[in-house]
């Protein structure tokens with residue numbers, strides 16, 4: 461299970477799920493590596509929260525058998541290595557538009573971790589819906605011999621999706637941040653009732669600004685698998701969103717029921 465650490469209940473739910481699936485012979489391996497190649501902004505990488513001692517304790521309590529904490533040189537021999545994985549189409553949409561090459565960094569480090577750990581199964585959180593689809597495509601296209609499991613998003617009591625980045629929110633912004641989930645859920649309901657998707661996306665972005673977000677990268681009603689913009693009345697859709705509040709960029713997504 462690849463992670464960047466600073467564990468919260470979201471990470472722990474993945475670890476617990478893997479521990480429950482492990483059976484008698486297996487081991488739950490969790491990697492903790494704040495991967496520089498998936499950050500487009502070096503300042504964001506520098507302030508990413510880290511606490512290895514706390515993570516070690518929490519991971520063990522949740523059922524982790526091996527916590528793999530490689531240093532930079534173990535993963536990237538020189539600079540960022542010379543070979544990278546580039547997946548077309550899905551990684552260029554939404555997050556990809558706003559974070560160029562982010563998913564190249566994710567796919568490459570996940571492929572490396574798969575080759576180092578050689579897991580039978582791997583666990584990813586639905587919180588990062590687009591990342592799940594990117595990893596799924598890579599595993600299919602490159603025939604990685606493993607089974608992927610996707611785990612539901614764990615939320616704070618007010619609905620905010622748990623994220624290591626929430627620790628960076630000052631209290632006045634934290635109090636307003638759950639609007640992201642509320643607005644995405646309202647968008648999903650409006651679309652399910654037959655609303656026009658582009659109009660809903662626009663009014664959702666306006667609602668986020670009214671709720672205290674400083675900017676909105678996207679609110680997008682999309683086909684859940686291909687992630688292309690959904691048409692009026694389309695089935696099997698998801699609403700994805702990314703917006704910034706108090707200088708912290710948050711992402712979330714909800715199902716259209």
Ligand code: AMP
Nearest residue numbers: 463464465470584585587588613614622
């Ligand atoms: P990260 O450390 O942010 O790279 O996350 C490591 C793994 O935990 C990824 O597969 C994430 O999708 C997953 N994850 C992060 N936040 C949550 C959450 N709130 N609920 C469920 N899974 C999560």
